[in-house]
Amino acid sequence: MAEHLTERSQNILEAIVEDYIASAEPVGSRAITRRHNFNLSPASVRNVMSDLEDMGFLCSPHTSAGRIPTEKGFQYYIDTLLQVRNLSPKEKQKLQKSYRFQGMKMEDIMQEVGRVLSGLSKYTGLVMAPKFSSTVFRQIEFIRLSQGRILVIYVSETGLVQNKIIEVDHSLTAHQLEQISNYLNAELTGLSIQEVRAKLNNELKEERVLYDQMRKQALSLSCAALQDEVEDRVYVSGASLMLEQPEFSTPQQMKRLMQALESKKLLIDLLDRSQAADGVQIFIGSDSSHIDLEDCSLITSNFSNKKGAIGSLGVIGPVRMDYSQVIPLVDFTAQLVSRVLEREIE
Amino acid sequence: MAEHLTERSQNILEAIVEDYIASAEPVGSRAITRRHNFNLSPASVRNVMSDLEDMGFLCSPHTSAGRIPTEKGFQYYIDTLLQVRNLSPKEKQKLQKSYRFQGMKMEDIMQEVGRVLSGLSKYTGLVMAPKFSSTVFRQIEFIRLSQGRILVIYVSETGLVQNKIIEVDHSLTAHQLEQISNYLNAELTGLSIQEVRAKLNNELKEERVLYDQMRKQALSLSCAALQDEVEDRVYVSGASLMLEQPEFSTPQQMKRLMQALESKKLLIDLLDRSQAADGVQIFIGSDSSHIDLEDCSLITSNFSNKKGAIGSLGVIGPVRMDYSQVIPLVDFTAQLVSRVLEREIE
DNA sequence: ATTAGCACTCATCTAGAGAGAGTGCTAACA
DNA sequence: TGTTAGCACTCTCTCTAGATGAGTGCTAAT
Structure with missing residues (x-):
């Protein structure tokens, strides 16, 4: 896999990738010699290009067009040629200013982050x-909406608020509900939701619980509350910006892309995978494993606070994306968000 | 404005509109005589069509194409020709089954409604x-996140939950917060937010309040909590379905439409206008006043519960939309949602 | 009033020519 | 032996011209 390229080949591959990123058009031997000062004739460049094609780094759409980098070409470029410059303090500050998290609750922050990522990356x-x-339990409240309908509000350590309506067959008074929440708040604080679930299930199994009405109700109520939350936790911003990219210029491509970006499920999948690893991750084209995003690359990074609630953010663009710009953007934004979330709980 | 059309003209206009809705193509005189049994020759139809064109109900893309209805033509069709059939009980039941509101909180319901509307209407x-x-106050809770950062959770009579993080300069203990929320819950229950705001402002002005620390804090805290919520309350579903419509088949049209549908502000504007009136409303093409939606029509209706919290829902489609199908869909869905929301508070 | 007939218009489709960009190969060159 | 110039070749893209066909508007006959 890690084939060795001569320095000349590397230079030329780099030139091709960069020119292609800039122009979105196949690049020819002539164009390269014009734009870069290798002291080589187009013919020599052609020879190198031919080699690169044999090795699978380049391909040509048809005989008389220039070459475009394959996914493997991009991969190599990113892995070994691309130098991600770090942001200067000034740039960092500027980026930081783009975000206005002041007094925002979680959802707003997420949305705002998406907006800025999209706005800056295009x-x-x-x-x-x-x-x-993955969050840590902090507090639970029950509010009786009507006979048999209870609103559960659940707050995590990070200030994430989740609410849910549950239906119960026996009616409960406000007083009973208060008792229950007091009990749960005392019992569960500081546990992660996974731990909470485990604990609840264990206790429910214990027989002696059955004799304590209040505890029993408390447990079954919170069980219901924490069950199967299918959350829609993905925020997509600036999908229509992709339509400006030449790789999505035909109606078919547009449709396909828009459908893919509308499918939250697919995106959740991708971002879930991103969470498995640390640092900035790059999924190139068919790496993303989904056929409808085959012309897209995804750059992601995770953010978290000390309590371990983990989210992901990223930018999705054409494979021919400006990686050198987007990578530091995603990287620093993730750090920024982590910091903001940590501040929230201090 | 209300020009008089002979019965024959009406019939032909209706035929043209319906054929156009079905085919998305200009309809010619020949096609009409073929498809409908007016006992008329194409030539006679042509004469009528020519009249209709003069009156502004039809236009032709070019001399040798058929005619397509103008917005005025659609308007007339909807106002006087279209018979919106009521849904049969069976259809109503089927529609009702499409929605699964069981145990859903407000946001989920809204999202689900959007999904189904889009799925059924295409x-x-x-x-x-x-x-x-516009909601009615039910309960407020404060949770101390960190020094100076307080999470406010606010619940309306309908079970709508709103949360917000506010920053305060003086720190408050959990006990104080509890006192404050008890006080507010006792004072404010049953008032609409507008009323709550008014009340808070009034009381803050009263001098004697200044001597009661707790009350003062309570008031200023809740003031901060209820201020300037800029909410993003619009849910858009199935935007990519529009790309299947022939009126949005070129890349330019696609881009424009997608951008418009991504602009929540624009949509909020439209739906806000819908709230001003009762019943099903139809905005045709440039009626919507926004240039980027000029090829779209919007069918909306409002839903509410007895407590007067009003929302809107609707379907946005091409002007050449299947009104006879979508109007009852929107109408009945709005009723359905109203009923569900009312059930929530009972 | 209605209709058949006919000339006319205009978009769409097809084929073919020409231009342009870029390649691959070969032979000459340092 | 690596590099380069030259040249034939390929393929896409664009432009033009002609053919096609749908549909109109007008006129004259019924």
Whole structure:
């Protein structure tokens, strides 16, 4: 896999990738010699290009067009040629100013992050809020809406608020509900949702619980409340910006892309995968494994606070994306968001 | 404006509109005589069509194409020709089954409604959740996140939950917060947010309040909590379905439409206007006043519960939309949602 | 009033020519 | 032996011209 390229080949591959990123058009031997000062004739460049094509880094759409980088070409470029410059303090500050998190609750922050990512990159911004079940329990409140309908409000350590309506067959008074929430708040604080679930299930199994009406109700109520939250935690911003990209210029391509970006499920999938690893991750084209995003690359990074609630954010753009610009953007934004979330709980 | 058309003209106009809705292509005199049994020759139809064109109901893309209805033509069709059939009980039941509101909280319901509207109409579903300030106060809770950062959770009579983080300069203990929320809950229950705001402002002005620390804090805290909520209350579903419509088949049209549908502000505008009136409303093409939606029509209706929290829902599609199908869909869905919301508070 | 007939218009489709960009190969060159 | 100039070749893209066909508007006959 890690084939060795001569320095000349590397230079030429780099030139091709960069020219292609800039122009979105196949680049020819002539164009390269014109734009870069290799002291080589087009013919020599052609020879190198031919080699690169044999090795699978380049391909040509047809005989008499220039070459375009394959996914493998992009991969190589990103892995070994691309130098991600770090942001200067000034740039960092500027970026930081783009975000206005003042007094925002979680959802607003997520949305705002998406907007800015998309606005700065000119591609589509993607944010996945921390999974609720990865958060730490802080407080639970019950509010009786009507006979048999109870609104459960659940707050995590990070200030993430989740609410849900549950139906119960036996009616409960406000007083009973208060008792129950007091009990749960005392019992569960500081546990992660996974732990809470485990604990609840265990206790419910214990027989002696059955004799304590209040506890029993408390447990079954919170069980219901924490069950199967299917959350829609993905925020997509600036999808229509992608339509400006020449790779999505035909109606078919547009449709396909828009459908894909509308499918939250697909995006959740992708971002979930991103969460498995640390740092900035790059999925190139068919790496993303979904056929409808085959012309797209995804750059993601995770954010988290000390309590371990993990979310992901990123930018999705054409494979021919400006990686050198987007990578530091995603990287620093993730750090920024982590910091903001940590500040929230201090 | 209300020009008089002979019965024959009406019939032909109706035929043209319906054929155009079905085919998206200009309809010619020949096609009409073929498809409908007017006992008329194409030539006679042509004469009528020519008249209709003069009156502004039809236009032709070019000399040798058929005619297509103008917006005025559609308007007339909807106002006087279209018979919106009521849904049969069976259809109503079927529709009702499409929605699964069981145990859903407000946001989920809104989203689900959008999804179903879009799925059934094959156009784009639009839902605007009730404006928060139009809801009725039920309960407020404060949770101390960190030094100076307080999470406010506010619940309306309908079970709508709103949360917000506010920053305060003086720190408050959990006990103090509890006192404050008890006080507010006792004072404010049953008032609409507008009323709550008015009351708070009035009381803050009264001098004697200044001597009661707790009350003062309570008031200023809740003032901060209820201020300037800029909510993003619009749910758009199935935007990409619009790309299947022939009127949006070119890349330019697609881009324009997608941008418009991404602009929540624009949609909020439209739906806000819908709230001003009762019943099903239809905005045809440039009626919508926004240039980027000039090829679209919007069918909306409002939903509400007895407490007066009002939201809107609707379907946005091409002007050449299947009105006879979508109007009852929107109408009945609005009723359905109203009923569900009322059930929530009972 | 209605209709058949006919000339006319205009978009769409097709084929073919020409231009342009870029390649691959070969032979000459340093 | 690596590099380069030259040249034939390929393929896309664009432009033009002609053919096609749908549909109109007008006129004259019924």
